[in-house]
Amino acid sequence: MMKAIVVHGGAGRWSGEKLKKATAVLREAALVGFERLERGDVIGAVEEAVKVLEDSPYFNAGKGSVLSIDGTLEMDACIVADIPRKIGAVIGVRRVRNPISLARVVAEKTSHHIMYGEGAERLAGIFGLPEGDLITEEAVRKLKRTREKLLRGALEGVELLKKTAELIRKHPEVFVGTVGAVATDGRSVVAGTSTGGTSVKLPGRVGDTPIPGAGTWAENGCGASATGVGEGIIEVLMTKTLCDMVNRGEDLHVAVERVVGMTHYPAGVIALTREGRMAFYHNTDAMPVAFYSEEKKEVDVYGVQGKDPRA
Numbered sequence: 001m002m003k004a005i006v007v008h009g010g011a012g013r014w015s016g017e018k019l020k021k022a023t024a025v026l027r028e029a030a031l032v033g034f035e036r037l038e039r040g041d042v043i044g045a046v047e048e049a050v051k052v053l054e055d056s057p058y059f060n061a062g063k064g065s066v067l068s069i070d071g072t073l074e075m076d077a078c079i080v081a082d083i084p085r086k087i088g089a090v091i092g093v094r095r096v097r098n099p100i101s102l103a104r105v106v107a108e109k110t111s112h113h114i115m116y117g118e119g120a121e122r123l124a125g126i127f128g129l130p131e132g133d134l135i136t137e138e139a140v141r142k143l144k145r146t147r148e149k150l151l152r153g154a155l156e157g158v159e160l161l162k163k164t165a166e167l168i169r170k171h172p173e174v175f176v177g178t179v180g181a182v183a184t185d186g187r188s189v190v191a192g193t194s195t196g197g198t199s200v201k202l203p204g205r206v207g208d209t210p211i212p213g214a215g216t217w218a219e220n221g222c223g224a225s226a227t228g229v230g231e232g233i234i235e236v237l238m239t240k241t242l243c244d245m246v247n248r249g250e251d252l253h254v255a256v257e258r259v260v261g262m263t264h265y266p267a268g269v270i271a272l273t274r275e276g277r278m279a280f281y282h283n284t285d286a287m288p289v290a291f292y293s294e295e296k297k298e299v300d301v302y303g304v305q306g307k308d309p310r311a
């Protein structure tokens with residue numbers, strides 16, 4: 001039975017030194033996750049891989065998360081397993097260092113699927129999950145720049161929600177860096193995603209990441225994690241639509257391209273099947289992806305120049 005893990009660092013515009021550093025962390029995340037898979041722990045593989053990415057300041061998840069326009073930090077995360085069925089998500093958490101671990105707690109230790117805010121944070125305390133110093137100087141600088149642009153009207157103004165489309169077309173770099181992982185041990189498939197959200201968001205906004213079936217889904221031998229403009233991903237329930245297509249017999253590579261093609265917003269998705277087949281697609285400049293399988297036993301990195309794994 002094929003063990004494999006694929007991780008992504010977010011769809012958007014990546015370049016230079018930051019991309020190099022981010023890619024090194026992605027490789028590490030794939031290896032750390034695979035180690036868990038070897039120990040027979042597929043949900044742990046996704047959790048540990050995503051934790052490596054959350055702990056790195058180079059991604060928009062955990063430490064390094066972007067801030068809402070009022071300067072608050074609101075992180076979302078989700079983990080979904082097909083067999084045995086597990087679904088856990090957290091919305092708008094501010095203190096917990098690893099939101100993906102809290103999503104796992106929701107999935108495994110509560111009767112619920114989705115928890116938000118203070119209640120979720122309290123649960124983190126009960127289960128002893130560490131808090132973190134998550135707001136980086138870079139995030140504060142970025143917010144300051146965004147605010148200045150907003151005030152100048154350079155980001156298409158005050159009616160942010162109506163103007164989101166134009167905003168993103170002109171500034172795709174504001175939506176970069178969510179993280180995700182999908183792993184399989186040949187029996188189960190588990191998908192996980194974690195994000196600080198989008199950087200021009202109103203406090204209280206919830207994206208696709210913690211919505212099961214939108215940013216994160218696993219079903220019947222197929223799992224997926226999406227990234228990009230959450231509103232667009234929710235509109236097409238991207239990861240659920242993808243798994244449905246694959247379960248109806250669609251080719252995985254065709255399916256990833258089709259679901260990303262359903263949205264006119266910047267987006268990307270990674271997918272993995274129980275058989276260890278992996279595919280990804282993004283309509284942004286870049287989406288760094290690292291893949292490790294039992295078969296190949298080395299980390300392959302893709303998605304930086306839109307390189308396809310079939311090439």
Ligand code: ASP
Pocket residue numbers: 010011060175176177178195196197198206207208209215226227228229230231
């Ligand atoms: N999908 C995330 C959100 O909308 C953002 C991202 O992937 O960068 O919250």
